[in-house]
Amino acid sequence: MLAYWNRIKIENELIYLFLRNPVAQVAALIATISILGALFAPLIAPTDPYDLASFDLLDSFYPPSWTDGGDPRFLIGTDDQGRDLFSAILYGTRLSLLVGLSSVIFAAVLGTSLGLAAGYIGGRFDAVVMRIADVQLSLPAILTALLVDGIARGILPREQHEDLLLVVLTVAIGLSLWVDFARTARASTFVERNKEYVQAAEIMGLHPVRIMAVAILPNILSPLLVIGTVDLAVAILLEATLSFLGVGVPPNQPSLGTLIDIGTQYLFSGEWWIVIFPSATLIFLIVSVNVLGDFMRTVLNPRLR
């Protein structure tokens, strides 16, 4: 009961501090708009960038509608293939958020369960998990992600690779992020393991899995939540980077990274809008997630206040 009560109190505190932090509010607003835009992209977007029939090469390189030579049909202009940039960005944000969220969830589930089990069981299992984590830590995130992608390219036949690209991307990014979750979960579990409520559950003869999932997990969630938020920003950044490097989503699927990649090729000839708008969207999205992560870290770690 006490554990639940404490959680409710923290949540109330979260809301209390949130209402007094205008920066966090703006960030939450931007994040909400991005998420809503991504969710309802098919309803909001004037055209469907996946539908080849919906755009025309003749419409390519229209500048934003308020500038000279702009077309009112294309609010912020078109790209090199005549796609409406506004629609492409909406769908791109959708893809970026989808990959970002699913890879963080993947990393969180993998890392938390390994860390929780390592902390609770201890001994040899703990040693093995932590050594694997050491190895993982000696490979920077971007390298892991690139490697997983490269391996997938080598193993899967070409067509299958295209189909599974989003899954490959999710696994690639997720695998590079799990260690933070594992280490934090393990450290918190070490603290919780010796508390009375865990001993009580053990004496009651509950199954270890149940003790970990039902008793310990809720008590170690808050630091994991902070990592999750911070990692979401990292994951979105990684996805954009991989796509920009040409090893992420294929160029015919608009993601923010591929749009920026395309835009870069035309920036120097004066078509600035193709790179500016996707970059701005990406930066706003990541800044807002980072601000929220920072805010949560400060709230949940009283030492920083």
Add this chain to the structure above:
Amino acid sequence: MLGFIARRLLQSIFVMLTVSLLAFALFRFVGDPVAVMVGQETSIEDQERLRDELGLNDPVITQYTRFLGDLATGNFGFSYRTRQPIGEMILDRMPATLELGIVSLLISLIVGIPAGIYTALRSDGVLSNAILITTLIGVSIPTFVIGIFLIYLFGVQLGWLPTFGRGGVVEIGWWKTSFLTIDGLKALILPAITLGVYQLTLTMRLVRAEMQDVLNTDFITFATARGIDYRSIHYRHALRNSMIPVITIIGLQFGGIIAFSIVTESVFQWPGMGLLFLDSIKFVDVPVMATYLVLIALIFVIINLIVDILYFVIDPRVRLKPEAG
């Protein structure tokens, strides 16, 4: 002391063995080496003979130990794509990446440490908050976007700096350096800033956090109570104690910089190892991928080992707690 180093060394060797196992698996099981090496018309028998000659029919353990031996003697095999020996390819490109990395690290430390100290000491000042907000944005702007806009501003609009390549290089033995020509130094500026910005923000935030932690400790309170002036407290007592973890940061950052130079090298067409690795991913050039993997892990492990030993030498507290490592 010796026990500590021995334990760390063992751990490092374990990491390297695991990474090499990974690299071996990559090399052996991703794609078929024989299929890549021979043409379409080679008969099955010839392929089998080649397989035998290459020792691909030996037990996996034998193959792995041979692979380890090859790695240890610097025999990394040949690239599937260019057919060149990989050792040469990497050695040829390593100076470019290392020089870029060192300059970025310097930028990150020279700007990041003072900024971190300043924001820790004046945590409520206007300038502090401005710096903090700037760094939050700095963390959030993708490296490639920073690179593109630097190129656009300084390369295309103002025309001050070159936008790709290394400029002029001078060869000192096999090491091609761009430090010795004006041209080369100019070419270094934009990529180094691009690569350094993210690390800079990290350095600043970590120095700030560390300094704030130290300022809250009892011995600082005690020093204040003794009436020691603030300048001395801040710079002699607090700064010294918060610099110890900064060594770790520098170490870890250099590894991160080498890895992240993949992105910067791609934006600036910088002829370093990162670009080589990126190409190897795109063309599934497995031997190059495997070698790069081992190399990066080795750099990381060596840096970590040095950092840990330095830590041990510099900070007496670590020595007093034998179990802390």
